[in-house]
Amino acid sequence: MKKVAYLDCPTGIAGDMCLGALVHAGVPLDYLREKLSLLGISDEYQLRAELVHRNGQEATKVHVDLTNDHDREEHHIHARHLPEIERTILAAGLPNQAEKMSLAVFRKLAEAEGAVHGVAPEKVHFHEVGATDAIVDIVGTCLGLDWLGIERFYCSPLPTGGGTIKAAHGQMPVPTPAVLKLWEYRQVPVYSNGIEKELVTPTGAAIAVTLADAFGSPPRMTIQKVGLGAGSRQLPIPNILRLWIGEETASTTINNYTATNTELETIAVLSTQIDDLSPQAIAYTFDALLTAGALDVFTQPIVMKKSRQGVLLTVICHPEKQSICETILFRETTTLGIRHCLQQRSILPREIQKVSTPYGEVRVKIAGTNGNITNVQPEYEDCAQLAKENNVSWREIHRLAWQSWYDKHPPTFS
Structure with missing residues (x-):
């Protein structure tokens, strides 16, 4: 420790x-x-x-x-x-x-x-x-x-x-x-x-x-x-x-994976509502924000004043990325103002492992807490790339990767 x-x-x-x-x-x-x-x-x-x-x-x-x-x-x-x-x-x-x-x-x-x-x-x-x-x-x-x-x-x-x-x-x-x-x-x-x-x-x-x-x-x-x-x-x-x-806090190793308790970290939450922007521009903004280091970006449908239909665009990032994310929002959208606040979030410790499938290697994200593995998910991009290269469905690649990991790491918890 x-x-x-x-x-x-x-x-x-x-x-x-x-x-x-x-x-x-x-x-x-x-x-x-x-x-x-x-x-x-x-x-x-x-x-x-x-x-x-x-x-x-x-x-x-x-x-x-x-x-x-x-x-x-x-x-x-x-x-x-x-x-x-x-x-x-x-x-x-x-x-x-x-x-x-x-x-x-x-x-x-x-x-x-x-x-x-x-x-x-x-x-x-x-x-x-x-x-x-x-x-x-x-x-x-x-x-x-x-x-x-x-x-x-x-x-x-x-x-x-x-x-x-x-x-x-x-x-x-x-x-x-x-x-x-x-x-x-x-x-x-x-x-x-x-x-x-x-x-x-x-x-x-x-x-x-x-x-x-x-x-x-x-x-x-x-x-x-x-x-x-x-x-x-x-x-x-x-x-x-x-x-x-x-x-x-002490950590516990299970099936060669170290799973510690949840951790607290400070994040910045940016939000703005938009009612006059093309969906394609919002999609481009998503990509720009994620490339700049945003942890997550999402929208929600909302009804604004005068019953105008709009979206609430929310960005989650580390505090040191707040400035660049705000710059992207002002540059790529029609917003005139951005609300921001610092919040605490609990996160599960996680690590990346590689597994083999008949079509190639896939990275798998493993997360857990209190000595238990609680989430195992093959990476989307790896599955998508192998699916395109081999003309196989994404779901099949995802299933094979998930099964490959569990064949080597049988569950030891309920």
């Missing part, structure tokens, strides 16, 4: 909150100090942790105290380019996985800042990436995740925050441009919790966007430990980042 972690971010995410959650979850502060010292910048900061209360809840607050307070104002002293940071990390001899993750996070952050300012990532000279505390936050977080042995990493939707902040380039709206660009890269699901503060920092966004395997609801897991990392501000709700650590 894989060890997994889920970041629950009701008040956002920042680098120091990640460190606090990791230390609270058991990562030794001395271990972080020892490994971070290999970067050769220990004279620029001091790392400490303390237990604090946020709205009555206890959490760990990690501080990265710069050696001289005025350095935070004299930005040019600690501003660095990306190549210098990469050389520093590569020369430190960090654990292999922590090194890879740290380099990836800094690269993604530099790409976002470069896109915002119109320069190449290597040419970016900005303070958020180069600041000493950002280096400690990012590398320290990667060290902590590696120390815990995390194999899969998930993150909740992120709150947008609001208002403005003072940055190196003057007053900026929240979310900052770099954070928005990072969210755009991964099509991160976001929402407003009504708090008009900076809740997601560029460093925190870069950590989540780079390392998270998926954004949405928690994965199916057995929780073994929870780490609580405190933010600096007192907010209307506890300013705490919650790190859930555990193992994925």
Whole structure:
């Protein structure tokens, strides 16, 4: 079973909150100090942790105290380019996985800042990436995740925050441009919790966007430990980042097929109603959406205003495909508006196996849950191709493929 972690971010995410959650979850502060010292910048900061209360809840607050307070104002002293940071990390001899993750996070952050300012990532000279505390936050977080042995990493939707902040380039709206660009890269699901503060920092966004395997609801897991990392501000709700650590649900192997419990995933649902479009155009739109990565597309007959006959066109896709699917709908149909929402769906784990028939190979999709195989279906396209090539009915190819699989995998469940 894989060890997994889920970041629950009701008040956002920042680098120091990640460190606090990791230390609270058991990562030794001395271990972080020892490994971070290999970067050769220990004279620029001091790392400490303390237990604090946020709205009555206890959490760990990690501080990265710069050696001289005025350095935070004299930005040019600690501003660095990306190549210098990469050389520093590569020369430190960090654990292999922590090194890879740290380099990836800094690269993604530099790409976002470069896109915002119109320069190449290597040419970016900005303070958020180069600041000493950002280096400690990012590398320290990667060290902590590696120390815990995390194999899969998930993150909740992120709150947008609001208002403005003072940055190196003057007053900026929240979310900052770099954070928005990072969210755009991964099509991160976001929402407003009504708090008009900076809740997601560029460093925190870069950590989540780079390392998270998926954004949405928690994965199916057995929780073994929870780490609580405190933010600096007192907010209307506890300013705490919650790190859930555990193992994925156990799986069971039956007839050489691994069938686990159902899983939850976040999907985007797009819908629009149309009453003035040719059926052929809708058929073409179906193909374009499925080619672009939509999970499913379907229509339903509806009666619209003034008793006009129409169709309700619905698209189901992963959140990162929402933008391209909306583009196709506006381009290929006459719709003037698209409704969209994020939903959770339970899915059965599945795998593809190949079987032999007298006419050729056919792929078969197998799905199951709780150790039982519940669905076995030959792939339509394979059956159709063999039927055409051999001048045999599709139903006959489908029957032969289905029978071939069950000859080798007799049912062991009711």
